[in-house]
Structure formats: C-alpha cells, structure tokens
Amino acid sequence: MNAVPRLLLIAASVLLLVAAVSNDADGSDIGWLRAAYSGAPENWPAPQLEEGAEFTEFGPLVRPKRAEGIAAERIALGERLFKDPRLSASGQIACESCHNRRLGWGDGLPVAFGHDRQTGTRNAQSLFTAAYMEELFWDGRSASLEDQAHLPIANPVEMAAEAATIEARLNGDVEYRADFASAYAVKTIAMDDVASALAIFQRSIRLPTRKWDRVFTDGTQVLSDQELRGLHLFRTKAGCANCHNGPLLSDQKYHNIGMSFYARKYEDVGRYAVTGNPVDVGRFRTPSLRAVQRTGPYMHNGLIPNLRGLVNLYAGGGGRDRIAQSRTTDAPPPQPDPLLRPRQLTRQERAAIVAFLEIL
Secondary structure (H helix, E strand, O other), X not given: OOHHHHHHHHHHHHHHHHHHHHHHHHOOOHXXXXXXXXOOXXXXXXXXXXXXXXXXXXXXXXXXXXXXXXXXXXXXXXXXHXXXXXXXXXXXXXXHHHOEHHHOOEOOOOOOEOHHHOEOOOOOOOOOOHHHOOOEOOOOOEOOHHHHHHHHHHOOXXXXXOHHHHHHHHHOOHHHHHHHHHHHXXXXXXXXXXXXXXXXXXXXXXXXXXXXXXXXXXXXXXXXXXXXXXXHHHHXXXXXXXXXXXXXXXXXXXXXXXXXXXXXXXXXXXXXXXXXXXXXXXXXEOOOXXXXXXXXXXXXXXXXXXXXXXXXXXXXXXXXXXXXXXXXXXXXXXXXXXXXOOOOOOHHHHHHHHHHXXXX
16 A cells, blocks of 8 residues: 555544544434443443532432331321321411422422412422432421421411411311321320421332333433433533432532522522522522423422423523622622533534433
8 A cells, every 4th residue: 555545544544533532522423322321320421520510420219118017107197297288377278289299299380379379489399309308498498308397387478387276286186196196106296296297208209210210220222312312411511410410310509500580580599598608699409300301390480491491591501690789688699600601502412401301
C-alpha cells in the first residue's frame, strides 16, 4: 500500500472514531448505548455532574414487607384515621382529601384547598416515597412522619382542628377506643397516638411496580430505544442526575431552581422560612421521581402541568429570580443554584427524557 491510500485510511479511521465519540456523548448510537448499559448500574457510563453535586448510583428501592400481627393492626387503624374527616374542624376534610390513592397519593391540583375552601400555596406532595424521606414537606420542616402528621391537622388553612377537639371525638367513639387499646395498649387516645398510627400507615404505602424496577432484575434490555436514550441523557447531557439520583432519584437536598417568584405573585421563600439562612431563600426539597408520571402537576406551586413542561423548564436553566429586594419579605434575593444551567436539548432529546420519566 502506498503512502496516499494509507493516509486516507488513517483519516477515515479518525473520522469514524470522532463520529463514535460524538454519538456516545448524545446517545444517538443505539448500538453503543445497548452495549454501554448492558451491565449493572455501577458499570454504566459515568454521569456528567456539575462541581459540588453529590451523586449516588441508581438502584432498586427496597419496599416495605407485608406487615403482620400488631404492626398490621396499627396500619389498619392508621388507614381508618387517614380516611376519617373527623380529624378536621369541619368534619369534612380527611388526610385522604389531599392525598388520594387514585390520584397518585396527591390531589391532582396545583395547590390544595382546605378549611372553609381556603387555598394553600403549595402542591400536595405524593406519599409514594414519604416513608423514605429524611425530612418532610417542601421546606423540610418536619424530621419524621410522626411530627408531620400533627401539622396539617392543626394548620388553619388545611384541617384547622385543635388537638383537644380531635381527642374528644375519638375518645367518644367506642370502636376507636377499643382499636387503640388493642393496637397501642392505651385507655385514653392522645394526639401522639393518632400521629403514630398515621405515620405507620404512610410507611406501609407501596410504590407500584414499574418498568424501571425491571431494569434492576432483567437489565436495560426491557427499555425501548427511546427510553434508553432518555436514561443516558438524564445521566449526562441533560444534567438531571445532579440532583435526581440514587434509588429514590432524589438527593434529598434543597435547591433553588428559580421558581420562588421572589418579589412577584406566588412568592415563596422556601426553606428560608424554616432556617432563616439567606442561602436557603427559594430552595425547595428535591422530590423523588419514582412514579412521577402519576404525581402531577409539578413543582412546589404546581404550576408545571406535565412532564414535557418540566423538561423544558430545566432545559432552559430553570426560572428567573429577581435580584432587587422584595417589599413583601425580609428574605434577601435568592442565590442561583450552581448545579443548574441551560441545556442544549433537541426536541427529540426532550421527548426521550419524558419517555424515560414515564417508566420510573
């Protein structure tokens, strides 16, 4: 072979290598993707992360075992309380009113309504993964489900009931007294007993089995080409895995994605209301993406109606915070989150990410 053909062959090989690397980066080479994601998650292509991101590899979520004996008895009692409107001042609102099993353990509304038809300011979060969360509420104000159970009941905008009223109602019910005596060995029902029963019921809620669960038993061969591309984009180019990772697909941290509407209508300073720390202005807890298809609308204020809108929001780098001091709060302007930036995603890439989200 003379020098010219040899040079042409080398040049062609280099071009093919460059094309392969380019395809690897955006996931357009489905053959490469099938091979790269054929093993266990720890052997998948490394995620592309921003500086400061804390990543836990994807994995299966351990589900609670079926309860037996006294645990099952307490769960049944908690479920009964969860559905009982007598836990509200009006006797018309139950926990189930905002967290309905048929609505993905939410209510399908942007924000919940409660006592006297008052409207809240935040979206009712799904309970699918409540048992796994280290802190509860969008701003993390509760450290346990037991603590969390007290707050909606007492909140004047939600159930608006006083503890003494609830205790009197339940202690006046012969069946409740007998059930609590059997499950908790108490003669008089107290709010802490009610909270305990509600908490153990919520911990028993099981995620529906999804195609994503099969990935960890049967491999990514169960995914369509579009879903696999979505998985790859989620971990790399789209930047989703910076915050949504681990078995829960949540880092359980707090981030400002420019949706606090600081100094505007819908203003919500987020975690700052809990900590008073200026860096927490506009920060909200990263929700789990498990069963996300069933838990819309999205964001703390429920303003994103569908998954397509959700992907578009993040592709654009999130919302836009104002930098001038608000006249309606002492909280300083929110600080940009270093993990968030605009992403150049094509329409097909955004559709692939949505397809991936739909199987979680």
